[in-house]
Amino acid sequence: MKMINILAILLVLTIAAFIVVKILIARKKEETEEDVEQDDKTYTLEKMIEFVKRRLDEITKINLYDIGLSEEELKRRKNKKYELKKALKGCTYGDVNDKKYVKELIFDLLSKEYGTDETNISKAIPFDIPSLLTAQDKFDILIYIYKHQFGYEALTEFIKKYNLASLKYVAGEAKPCYVITSEEIDEIYEKENISLDFHDKLSIITQRIYQSYKGYSSIDEIRDMNIDGVSGGVSGLPESFLSQVAQTDGDYLDQILENKVPRACDSIWIFFQGKSIRLAFLSFGTESELKRVCQNIYKYNNPGQLSDSNGYKINEMKDGSRVVVVRPSMSETWAFFVRKFDVKRATLEQIITYEGKEKAIELLKYLVKGARIISLTGEQGCRKNNNAYGNDRKYI
Helix, strand or coil, X not given: CHHHHXXXXXXXXXXXXXXXXXXXXXXXXXXXXXXXXXXHHHCCHHHHHHHHHHHHHHHHHCCHHHCCCCHHHHHHHHHHHHHHHHHHHHHXXXXXXXXXXXXXXXXXXHHHHCCCCCCCHHHCCCCCCHHHCCHHHHHHHHHHHHHHHHHHHHHHHHHHHCCCCCEECCCCCCCCEEEECHHHXXXXXXXXXXXXXXXXXXXXXXXXXXXHHCCCHHHHHHHHCCCCEEEECXXXXXXXXXXXXXXXXHHHHHHHHHCCCCEHHHCEEEEECCEEEEECCCCCCCHHXXXXXXXXXXXXXXXXXXXXXXXXXXXXXXXCCEEEEECCCCCCCCEEEEECCCHHHCCHHHHCCCCCHHHHHHHHHHHHHCCCCCCCCCCCCCCCCCCHHHHCHHHC
């Protein structure tokens, strides 16, 4: 009888021990999953942007007199703080040197303080799985590679290499148009067969963080390139129209969304060698992001406030580019136009590209030498402003 009781007790204890072990294993698994989930969230672009904003805010607002520094160290830190404040202000005006300084600081913060390494960097952008990359991811990578080879001629070389500035038919369009699609970017990325090391990946993520924080969103790198200009918000349906349709006719709104009709915040165009080309693979994402870019891009030399009563501003950027910004209610949506004047490189051979151009070039040379009055006319974007032969005869 005693033997039976002992066996029963052992059986109960075994079952209890088994249940406890199962509970501990399940709890450990849950904790591991939570840690993995937390780790995945930590290295997303959103979390990195929050970290960078917080750290730069701390650096620029810290009271150096409260931390007991030596006189030499205090002076050094004050100079560094002043330089950072100046760069953070100047980079929003299109100053490429200030932009470079801020990006280098962000790069150091991510690598030295945030703990970004080869293992977790792909959680922000899946570099190693091309099928998960968006068209913008692929374009950012391509521009980064081309910029290393060609500098600010990167976009020009990229477009010329793959003949992207040509008329083409796209779905939903009755006529051919100048457009670069996401399908073309996917094909080009596959052809390039790009290999990136850790420094390259972190540099691309640094640029993405910078353009979302202090830069000009999706057009940040494009604006710096040697092209004729870039604009945003100038086509597509405004958010005000979509909200009105949603209130009156939800079925029609569904049709619009199903047909993927571009919104104003999806509108990004470049002026390239006299052609207006739509970058269909890029977008600002939301109207608020387009609004942020419009509110920052015209601020050089304090031209005044863009307000509802003063709905447009015409100004210059630090590199001499002309910028025009408009906002509701003067316009249907927030929009901007940036025109770049690359007179230093402008030549008649570059400006006039059609067949039989030699005779036209010779005629223009003699008209200028004879001090004749010349009238330059044409539609928008046909390169009327690149008239170096009218303003600077050394190119003739």
